[in-house]
Amino acid sequence: MSVTMPQPHEVGEAARRMRTAFETDEEFTAFRTAVLTYNKDWPCYSGFAVISEWDIARDGEPLFTEGLRALLLKSAVFALTGDERAAEIALPNPVDDVTHAMLAQPQMLTRMTERLGMTVIHQTDQEHLTYDTGGYTYACYVAAFGDEPPTRYWIDKGEVDRRLALLDIEHQKIGIRDNGLSHGFTFAPAPAA
Known part of the structure; x- marks a missing residue:
């Protein structure tokens, strides 16, 4: 069964309403603090590393904003279609990575979304890391937030692939293979105390 995707202006309207509700929720500040405090566990060879001159101190706050916007867009698509697969709209690697940090706060996120009547959609084996400027996600973002996604974080799939190859x-020069999926290091036993 094929789902008709909602028009970007419909997604935008729904995401704007959700954003207002989410950001005024009683636990929003604690949620934001928890996600940003967790940031030393964010690094990923295939996500944040594709950002030019990546620096968690500078990029953490803006990435939180972009990750939240991505989750709101996905939630809006789900609210309009009722279809989990349709809600897995294309995202760029860095933005997808920060959504994982948000999902790692399950108690607060669950309480907040239940209070707000929202459903957060994210299933790693269903995600699409195929974001392209001018595509559906881009159009929904502009409709929802009134500006273009920042290209520092919303990096097109082709450029992500190019940067990952570099x-x-x-x-590999330091023994890390497949962008962090394996390495050739042997660790000697710790000296006896």
């Missing part, structure tokens, strides 16, 4: 070359 990073893989550099990683």
